[in-house]
Amino acid sequence: MSPNNSCKLSLFTWMRVESDGQKNVLPVCPIHLSPKVRFGNFGTGIIVTCHETKNHLVRLCDRQEFETEQEQARAKLDSDP
Numbered sequence: 001m002s003p004n005n006s007c008k009l010s011l012f013t014w015m016r017v018e019s020d021g022q023k024n025v026l027p028v029c030p031i032h033l034s035p036k037v038r039f040g041n042f043g044t045g046i047i048v049t050c051h052e053t054k055n056h057l058v059r060l061c062d063r064q065e066f067e068t069e070q071e072q073a074r075a076k077l078d079s080d081p
């Protein structure tokens, strides 16, 4: 993993990933630094789980916080050459 490809913010470590020709910025597991995470709706929030070993919880957070931080991460990662 190249260091330019990820950044650590207050809620998550984010990584720039490309799948199906689409670039996206997704949270990664802080233990495994793995992009094998799933996230989904959980009540009014978002639950992020890691599928690297078993399924473990990465973080449960507010949807607004998730989206705000994803935007920050996107801006930060996209500004890297």
Ligand SMILES: [Zn+2]
Pocket (backbone or CB within 6 Å): 029, 030, 031, 032, 033, 034, 050, 051, 052, 053, 056
């Ligand atoms: Zn993990």
